[in-house]
Amino acid sequence: MTSFNQQINRENTRAVKYELRDKLFERDDVLPMWVADMDLPAPQAIQDAIMKRAEHNIYGYTTHDDALLTTIQQWVKRRYDYDIDQSLISFSPGVIPALHALVESMTEEGDAIVIQPPVYPPFFSVVKNHNRTIVENPLIYDNRTYKINFEQLEEQFKQGAKAFILCSPHNPVGRVWTEDELKQLADLCVKYNVYLFSDEIHSDIIFSGSKHNPIASLNDDIQALTFTMMAPSKTFNIAGLQASFTISPDEESKKTLDTQLMKQGIVMLNTIAYTAMEAAYQHGEPWLEELIEHLESNFNYLQEQLQDTPITPVRAEGTYLIWLDFSETGLSHEDIKQKLNHEAKLGLNDGQSFSEEHGDQFMRMNIACPRSMVEDGVERLIQTFN
Known part of the structure; x- marks a missing residue:
């Protein structure tokens, strides 16, 4: 049984999700829930295969x-x-x-x-x-x-x-x-x-x-x-x-x-x-089946926690990327960004990058991470926008 709730420190690993925070969000202390990679370890079988191949020492x-x-x-x-x-x-x-x-x-x-x-x-x-x-x-x-x-x-x-x-x-x-x-x-x-x-x-x-x-x-x-x-x-x-x-x-x-x-x-x-x-x-298939359960559980938690807020998660049928509708906040796109970056300190993908016209009131959130990280991100949203 894979533990998808294990916290793994990705600082100082040249991870894009962490290294580009200052450039994208105007500060380096945001909780990064943006780019489409997971804060979860890959299947052990992949690591084992890579290590075995690496031991050959000719690349x-x-x-x-x-x-x-x-x-x-x-x-x-x-x-x-x-x-x-x-x-x-x-x-x-x-x-x-x-x-x-x-x-x-x-x-x-x-x-x-x-x-x-x-x-x-x-x-x-x-x-x-x-x-x-x-x-x-x-x-x-x-x-x-x-x-x-x-x-x-x-x-x-x-x-x-x-x-x-x-x-x-x-x-x-x-x-x-x-x-x-x-x-x-x-x-x-x-x-x-x-x-x-x-x-x-x-x-x-x-x-x-x-x-x-x-x-x-x-x-x-x-x-x-x-x-x-x-x-x-x-x-x-x-x-x-x-x-x-x-x-x-x-x-x-x-x-x-x-x-x-x-x-x-x-x-x-x-x-x-x-x-x-x-x-x-x-x-990797057994690992994948466990992953899907974890992601669906994370989405259900997100959806439940945000139901009494002005932020509406679009219904997800797949992927680990959640499209959040901020239109009920009554805020402009720029105001939403500023509140996310500097009040919530939460790094999400800018909705306008997916369409200036059709992403203006949206942000994309990556929930492929331990539940504790989703809980942290959700709490920041609630505290900032409720």
């Missing part, structure tokens, strides 16, 4: 083999009942480098690419940086949850969008899209021949009552348009090891993606990344 260029590909294939089949062709797997240091490669290789300058704010901030830059046109299909906020504006989306596809970037599950709003929603989305992509770049990095962390379906698994027609991006990084708290993979729809598409990855200087992962990925997918 030269390292490649993947069929055993690793089979491990990934089996994980996806076991977790999602999705049969993937392991010959269509490409590796990259992260989902964002893969997205850059997809935008560059599968679209042309000026092409319209649809995203759904409020959404993971790099989705904006990955379009802009390659001189493509951002088309926003904002999610509709209603009764503490979000839904897709399919009517607007079809119109955007009809007007000639070349690609669509899906966040599934969605970061930051915590939606795990239902099979019906995904089918409706898939049908539109097929109808208008729109490439689908599906960021499914949070797909392993799903709360009870929800189920993740890789959109490419729905039928052959949508699979032919979809590049699915997954990784063990968020799941097992190994983001710093930089390892992800993309499943292409066919051999020709994979070759196009791989060529672009090589142009970006991405040829192979680091030695330890391969080791950790294999250990995670071979031995």
Whole structure:
């Protein structure tokens, strides 16, 4: 039984979550509950595998083999009942480098690419940086949850969008899209021949009552348009090891993606990344099931404690990132930030970074930490805003 309530001191480990506090929050004594890594130890099996590999003491260029590909294939089949062709797997240091490669290789300058704010901030830059046109299909906020504006989306596809970037599950709003929603989305992509770049990095962390379906698994027609991006990084708290993979729809598409990855200087992962990925997918599942229970318990606690406050947590169906609605405080965005930074001394992700218009009254909170840290963060919110 893993203890997820063990306090681990991350000071002086060059951890981004701690080292950047002064720069982001104007002080270095905030409780950091922002960037998407966990204040929880990774599975022991990963540490053991890394230590064993480290003892070899030669860390030269390292490649993947069929055993690793089979491990990934089996994980996806076991977790999602999705049969993937392991010959269509490409590796990259992260989902964002893969997205850059997809935008560059599968679209042309000026092409319209649809995203759904409020959404993971790099989705904006990955379009802009390659001189493509951002088309926003904002999610509709209603009764503490979000839904897709399919009517607007079809119109955007009809007007000639070349690609669509899906966040599934969605970061930051915590939606795990239902099979019906995904089918409706898939049908539109097929109808208008729109490439689908599906960021499914949070797909392993799903709360009870929800189920993740890789959109490419729905039928052959949508699979032919979809590049699915997954990784063990968020799941097992190994983001710093930089390892992800993309499943292409066919051999020709994979070759196009791989060529672009090589142009970006991405040829192979680091030695330890391969080791950790294999250990995670071979031995990490029991740990993951315990983690999900811990995260869901943390969310339920957060929700219960904030029910009589002007801060409303959006209903979370997955991930460990909670979208907090501050609109009932009556405060401006800047006032909310200042009170968080200097009164609560609580470091949360700025909602405007996910969308200036649709994140103005929101902040993102990371609850992948010991319960005591969640309790501390919640108490700071209550004392400051109630």
